[in-house]
Structures are given as C-alpha cells and as structure tokens.
Amino acid sequence: MTSANPKKPAAPANSAALLAPEKAVEQAPKTFKARFTTTKGDFVIEVHRDWSPRGADRFYNLVKTGYLNDTAFFRAVDGFMVQFGINGDPKVNAKWREARIQDDASTGQSNTPGMVTYAMGGPNSRTTQLFINYGDNSRLDSMGFTPFGKVVQGMDVVKSLYTGYGDAPPHGMGPDQFRIQAEGSAYLKKDFPKLDWIKSVHLEG
Numbered sequence: 001m002t003s004a005n006p007k008k009p010a011a012p013a014n015s016a017a018l019l020a021p022e023k024a025v026e027q028a029p030k031t032f033k034a035r036f037t038t039t040k041g042d043f044v045i046e047v048h049r050d051w052s053p054r055g056a057d058r059f060y061n062l063v064k065t066g067y068l069n070d071t072a073f074f075r076a077v078d079g080f081m082v083q084f085g086i087n088g089d090p091k092v093n094a095k096w097r098e099a100r101i102q103d104d105a106s107t108g109q110s111n112t113p114g115m116v117t118y119a120m121g122g123p124n125s126r127t128t129q130l131f132i133n134y135g136d137n138s139r140l141d142s143m144g145f146t147p148f149g150k151v152v153q154g155m156d157v158v159k160s161l162y163t164g165y166g167d168a169p170p171h172g173m174g175p176d177q178f179r180i181q182a183e184g185s186a187y188l189k190k191d192f193p194k195l196d197w198i199k200s201v202h203l204e205g
Contacts, residue, residue: 017065018092021099028060033152033204038073039196040161043154044204045116052104052148055118055126059148060203062128067092068201072188074175076163076196081137083119084198085129086177088185097181101126104146111137114155115147132158161196 017024034045049056062068067087075083087093102124111117111133119129123144132151151158166172175195179187188195
C-alpha cells in the first residue's frame with residue numbers, strides 16, 4: 001500500500017544551483033518544515049519566515065538545492081549547540097562562502113533549546129552554517145543570532161549526535177572549519193570518523 005503522504009525526495013546533490021548561489025533566491029513560504037534524515041535518525045525543523053525572513057529564505061534554498069545533503073555535524077558541544085552547514089565539495093564551498101545575507105532584526109525569539117540559528121562572524125556575515133541550540137543560549141540574542149526555526153520532532157535524535165570531539169581547537173579536538181571548507185568531506189571522514197552526518201533533507205507538506 002502506498003503512503004497517503006509520501007516523502008518528497010531530497011534535491012539532487014549535483015544540482016547546478018549548488019554552484020550558483022546568486023540564483024538560489026526563491027522566497028520561502030510563511031511556514032514550512034524540513035525533515036533531516038541522519039546517521040542517528042530523523043528530525044524535523046519548522047521554519048517561521050516572520051521570525052527571520054532572510055534567514056528563512058536562505059535555508060529554504062539550501063534545502064531545495066540539496067546543499068545540506070551528505071554533510072557533517074562538524075561541531076557538537078554538550079550543553080551548548082550542534083553546528084552544520086559546510087558542503088562536502090570544496091568547489092561548492094568556494095561559491096557559497098562569500099554569499100552573505102544581511103542580518104534580520106530580532107522578533108523576540110530566543111536561542112533556547114531546539115531553536116535553529118545561523119552561525120556568523122559578525123554583522124551581516126551569515127552564509128550557510130547553522131546550529132541547533134542544546135542549552136539556553138539566550139545570551140546570544142542581543143548579539144544578532146536571530147532564530148528562524150525550531151526542532152518540532154526528533155530532538156532526542158539531535159541530542160544523540162556525536163559530541164565526543166567537542167569544540168574546534170583550541171577549545172576542543174573537533175575539526176578545523178577552514179580545512180573543511182578547503183578539503184571537504186574527505187578530511188572529515190579520514191580524521192573524524194565518529195562524526196554524525198546528514199544523509200538528506202527534504203521539504204514536507
């Protein structure tokens with residue numbers, strides 16, 4: 001018997017849009033869900049565009065282009081957060097690394113457990129890196145870290161992702177983000193074999 005609500009297939013990872021971020025600018029729906037299939041199981045993120053319009057639009061396009069397929073949870077720190085969003089192909093990273101989006105004004109959402117936010121290195125520097133809050137990180141709210149969604153299913157899966165490497169050096173033994181950008185998945189699979197991975201992401205509903 002076929003399912004009454006079959007899963008939509010993930011976007012192909014070889015989509016031409018992966019190498020053309022300037023074309024991946026479709027506006028997201030007001031709300032939508034994205035299902036992540038990972039090495040530990042599935043979880044679902046629900047996105048609210050009114051929380052962070054530019055952030056929601058970028059995430060929507062990352063999912064549609066297949067950017068997040070076969071990528072690692074490369075930074076996972078107990079009690080803090082788990083980070084992902086660097087593609088496994090250095091050629092793709094070279095295109096998206098400079099594809100910054102402007103900040104979104106806070107709409108009152110906070111970086112509490114399960115909320116999803118962009119990592120950034122200063123004002124207007126968001127690109128593709130995302131994190132899910134493990135703990136109450138509301139101190140980040142005033143620093144421009146504006147949540148755009150939340151985990152609504154499978155937070156137990158998110159909490160089970162491998163955290164043994166800890167933070168990036170010098171605070172932990174995790175991967176170097178510059179090397180991930182430059183060397184891609186090969187670096188992670190060789191030097192950090194215990195990391196968990198996103199197998200695929202697809203839009204639901």
